[in-house]
Amino acid sequence: MSLDLDFVRAHFPGLKSPWAFFDNAGGSHVLAGVAHRIQEFLLSSPVQHGASYAMSQLGMQRVAEATAAVAALIGAAHREEVVMGPSTTAQLRWLSISLGRTLVPGDEIIVSRTDHDANVSPWLDLQRQGIVIRYWSCNPDTYRLELADLEALLGSRTRLVAVTHCSNILGMINPIREIARRVHAAGALICVDGVAFAPHRRVDVQALGIDFYVFSTYKVYGPHYAVLYGKRAHLRRLPGVNHRFIAEDDLPYKFQPGNVNFELAYGMLGLTEYLQALAEHHQRPADSLAAAAEEAFALFAAHETQIAERLLGYLRQKAGIRIIGEPVADPARRVPTIAFVAQGRNSREIVEAIDPHQIAVRYGDFYAKFLIEDLGLQAQEGVVRVSMVHYNTLDEVDRLLAVLDQVL
Numbered sequence: 358m359s360l361d362l363d364f365v366r367a368h369f370p371g372l373k374s375p376w377a378f379f380d381n382a383g384g385s386h387v388l389a390g391v392a393h394r395i396q397e398f399l400l401s402s403p404v405q406h407g408a409s410y411a412m413s414q415l416g417m418q419r420v421a422e423a424t425a426a427v428a429a430l431i432g433a434a435h436r437e438e439v440v441m442g443p444s445t446t447a448q449l450r451w452l453s454i455s456l457g458r459t460l461v462p463g464d465e466i467i468v469s470r471t472d473h474d475a476n477v478s479p480w481l482d483l484q485r486q487g488i489v490i491r492y493w494s495c496n497p498d499t500y501r502l503e504l505a506d507l508e509a510l511l512g513s514r515t516r517l518v519a520v521t522h523c524s525n526i527l528g529m530i531n532p533i534r535e536i537a538r539r540v541h542a543a544g545a546l547i548c549v550d551g552v553a554f555a556p557h558r559r560v561d562v563q564a565l566g567i568d569f570y571v572f573s574t575y576k577v578y579g580p581h582y583a584v585l586y587g588k589r590a591h592l593r594r595l596p597g598v599n600h601r602f603i604a605e606d607d608l609p610y611k612f613q614p615g616n617v618n619f620e621l622a623y624g625m626l627g628l629t630e631y632l633q634a635l636a637e638h639h640q641r642p643a644d645s646l647a648a649a650a651e652e653a654f655a656l657f658a659a660h661e662t663q664i665a666e667r668l669l670g671y672l673r674q675k676a677g678i679r680i681i682g683e684p685v686a687d688p689a690r691r692v693p694t695i696a697f698v699a700q701g702r703n704s705r706e707i708v709e710a711i712d713p714h715q716i717a718v719r720y721g722d723f724y725a726k727f728l729i730e731d732l733g734l735q736a737q738e739g740v741v742r743v744s745m746v747h748y749n750t751l752d753e754v755d756r757l758l759a760v761l762d763q764v765l
């Protein structure tokens with residue numbers, strides 16, 4: 358049974374509009390179930406945690422329940438490994454402050470030049486304390502991050518490799534498990550930005566074998582919030598970023614400065630409930646949340662491949678168009694975040710010509726500044742990005758193709 362789009366779209370009230378929405382890598386539409394959970398929390402348990410009275414206890418239980426669900430969703434071994442925070446950018450900044458305190462001058466960090474700046478600036482700023490940055494660039498012909506190039510950068514002083522699971526421009530999936538194996542063999546840690554991956558495929562942090570993994574929930578059908586996974590042994594060892602008297606083993610609290618946004622954390626139950634309902638609706642019974650998530654994301658991947666191939670097939674045969682990324686919709690190698698440029702054309706001008714047709718696409722560098730610089734695309738204002746997710750339809754893609762026929 359293929360993905361039932363009527364079932365899917367009924368869960369997203371925001372999609373009831375004349376617009377075809379293709380800016381999902383910017384931020385997805387939100388599940389009604391997420392909004393309901395947030396409202397439920399705000400209207401019945403909005404109080405300070407840690408008190409003995411019933412409403413405070415209820416609030417704590419709700420956040421614990423949601424955190425456990427997120428842990429199961431991403432395959433974390435322990436609930437304490439799930440750190441909630443305002444954004445991926447903030448989570449990585451705090452992680453860099455903590456990790457930075459354990460480093461000494463001359464230690465090295467490898468930073469991928471395909472990453473969004475959230476996984477770049479926090480590490481570059483450690484240069485102020487004598488940390489040496491080594492850059493890992495993609496192959497400009499294939500857009501791939503080559504493992505051989507990583508091997509050449511890894512050394513006895515490497516402490517960390519910061520890399521994306523999937524570029525928010527190229528849409529290409531990096532072989533994180535294999536990268537992690539090599540990083541660990543060199544005695545270093547790996548920090549993965551999963552923001553552009555998590556909306557499309559199930560994240561399984563243990564299978565990936567990584568140390569730190571971050572994603573933004575507002576791109577995974579949820580609220581403006583972010584999840585940082587850290588291996589428990591690392592989180593215990595690293596200095597916290599919360600009040601000085603928070604115990605070293607008080608996880609995840611020592612990495613959650615201030616009162617975290619409890620209602621948004623609770624809202625994440627709306628996502629896990631959706632994945633479970635979706636697996637069930639498609640007659641893919643699952644005996645656990647993890648299994649339901651596997652089934653749901655497998656359905657997403659199959660549908661996403663169809664819609665991606667419709668657009669990629671069109672772009673491949675169009676004269677003067679360069680696809681920036683993998684040109685074929687192979688679900689093991691890419692997600693339906695598709696970027697292109699047109700010869701002699703400014704990307705802004707193309708997008709502005711599409712806007713009046715009520716089709717939401719976007720142009721720019723998407724804060725992957727190094728990648729756009731390395732590809733020499735600043736002068737044409739970056740790429741045109743069409744970023745789709747499982748709720749997009751072939752009809753929507755066909756609407757876009759009809760407009761592209763006029764515009765390109």
Ligand SMILES: Cc1ncc(COP(=O)(O)O)c(C=O)c1O
Nearest residue numbers: 444445446473475525552553573
């Ligand atoms: C790949 C990637 N990483 C990180 C971020 C930053 O996320 P946040 O807004 O949660 O800081 C984005 C936002 O667009 C992104 O696309």
